[in-house]
Amino acid sequence: MAYRLHKNRRKSTWYFARRVPLQYAHLDPRGVIQQTTGVRIAADPHGVAAGRVAERINAALESYWKNLAASAPRRRATAEYQAATQAAIRLGVSAPLPQQAMRTIEELLARIEMLE
DSSP states (O other): OOEEEEEETTTTEEEEEEEOOGGGTTTOTTOEEEEEEEEETTTOTTOHHHHHHHHHHHHHHHHHHHHHHHHHHHHHHHHHHHHHHHHHHHHTSOOOOHHHHTOOHHHHHHHHHHHO
8 A cells, every 4th residue: 555544633534645656756746645535534433435535546646647657758759849840940940840740760761762
């Protein structure tokens, strides 16, 4: 169990708390996630129902982090493309066209071979 349930006596509810795992720390800068379970301490003094809610929160966070990690290379490539476009504009050369960016490596290699 990577998360922790704790009582917020001032708000009288159970709270979920979990650190962002090290492998996702560069993608999610929050450090620690704290979220209310919405379960009142008086209604659930031993935290049974709050534990079930915390399991769902934990599963949703795991899914979020995995999707975030899967989309990171795509976001990085998009950022690099935008930076190249801005650099081309600054240098006064034609910016790369979006349809050219969609070409596959095989297609580009075939075009290079035809030129040679």
